Amino acid sequence: MKRVVPLLVLLALPAYAETPQQILDSLVAQAGPASASRGEQFFRAKSSAGKTADSCAACHTDNPKAPGQHVKTHKAIDPIAPVAQKDRFTDPAKVEKWFKRNCNEVLARACTPQEKADFTAYMISVK
Amino acid sequence: MKDTGITWKNLLTLTVAVGVTAVAIGQAPADDDAIFPMPAGKAYVNECGSCHTAFAPGLLPARSWRKMMSELANHFGEDASLEEPHRLAILKDLETLAADFPHANMRMRRISAAIPGNAAPQRIIETGYFKYMHDEVPKHIWQRKKIGTPGNCIACHPRANEGRYGEREVRIPQ
Numbered sequence: 001m002k003r004v005v006p007l008l009v010l011l012a013l014p015a016y017a018e019t020p021q022q023i024l025d026s027l028v029a030q031a032g033p034a035s036a037s038r039g040e041q042f043f044r045a046k047s048s049a050g051k052t053a054d055s056c057a058a059c060h061t062d063n064p065k066a067p068g069q070h071v072k073t074h075k076a077i078d079p080i081a082p083v084a085q086k087d088r089f090t091d092p093a094k095v096e097k098w099f100k101r102n103c104n105e106v107l108a109r110a111c112t113p114q115e116k117a118d119f120t121a122y123m124i125s126v127k
Numbered sequence: 128m129k130d131t132g133i134t135w136k137n138l139l140t141l142t143v144a145v146g147v148t149a150v151a152i153g154q155a156p157a158d159d160d161a162i163f164p165m166p167a168g169k170a171y172v173n174e175c176g177s178c179h180t181a182f183a184p185g186l187l188p189a190r191s192w193r194k195m196m197s198e199l200a201n202h203f204g205e206d207a208s209l210e211e212p213h214r215l216a217i218l219k220d221l222e223t224l225a226a227d228f229p230h231a232n233m234r235m236r237r238i239s240a241a242i243p244g245n246a247a248p249q250r251i252i253e254t255g256y257f258k259y260m261h262d263e264v265p266k267h268i269w270q271r272k273k274i275g276t277p278g279n280c281i282a283c284h285p286r287a288n289e290g291r292y293g294e295r296e297v298r299i300p301q
Contacts, residue, residue: 051204072203073179074275074282104206 020082020089024120031113039122042115049108056106056119064126081126089120161234163290166220172288174209174217180280182251183290184224185235190247192221203249252277273300 028034043056043064053059053071060068060077065084068077079085089095099119103111111119131137163183165171172181184192196218199207209217222228226239234256241255242248251257261277269277280287283299 069273069275070178072205072276074273074279075179076273076282101206 017091020120020124023089023092023095024117024124026092027113027117027120031117034114034117034121036118036121036125039118039120039125042119043122047106047108050106051108053102053106056102058106064123081123083127089123095120161292161294163232163235163292164224165288165290166217166224170213171217171220174213176288178205178207179278181288182280183287183292184221185226185228185231185290186238186251186257187225187248187254188227188239188242189222189225191242191249192218192225194247195249196221250278268299271300 024034043060044062046055048054050058058071060080064081065079067079069075070077078088080088082088082090099111099116103109103115163185165181165183175181195202196214199209199214208214225231226235226242228235231239238254238256241259248254257277264277268274274282280292283297284292285298286296
């Protein structure tokens, strides 16, 4: 019975593939230690390469806990911080897809593993 | 002259006729229910609907979707490229339910009929049917922060991602 209870607890959890911490861990494994404060700077930094959006915050707002809005289509965007939107940073494929799309959009290049790790660390640190 | 006037038989006939008509009216989709078929599965809403409304395929003819899905690397100025298997699957979804597909409903046929055969419009808001349906919306409404552009269907049609554009469901944000 002692073994069964933890198993049942696992089953009761929502079927997210991973936790934000696991996603951060695998980024840190590629990049080295992550810095939430560097991630925050990165999130707010203006880029002159941005075609539509000139920063992450342009769509996601300065507050990762707040809903954002696509600068061009004006579609509402769920908050990006896991504390405000619990399915954020739980699907590695989705995280990778959006780093690819949005880094290319804002920076006109791919993000480095270090940037991704810092960004993720910042989002997890938002309480 | 035996069966004229108010007889039980005539009353019964009348009652049945009224009843059948009432049921028929009740069952018929109201003209207001602007419902468009949507692709099965979540791929379309997840891929396309994450940046903008998952526009119902029936809002444009298949030739428009084919052109759009062949130019995703420059999708209205953004790179919306998809892996090839995803691109092909979504293109098939769009073609299957486009405004000119064989089982198109009445609205889709009107949308399709208003588009010249040699045109492949890329913006739904530039089609004749869209303009006709929204001609009463003043410019300042589109400019409200939560709407921003006429292409932001879901701002006022909360179930747009399910293909539902009925007027009774319209909620215009302040």
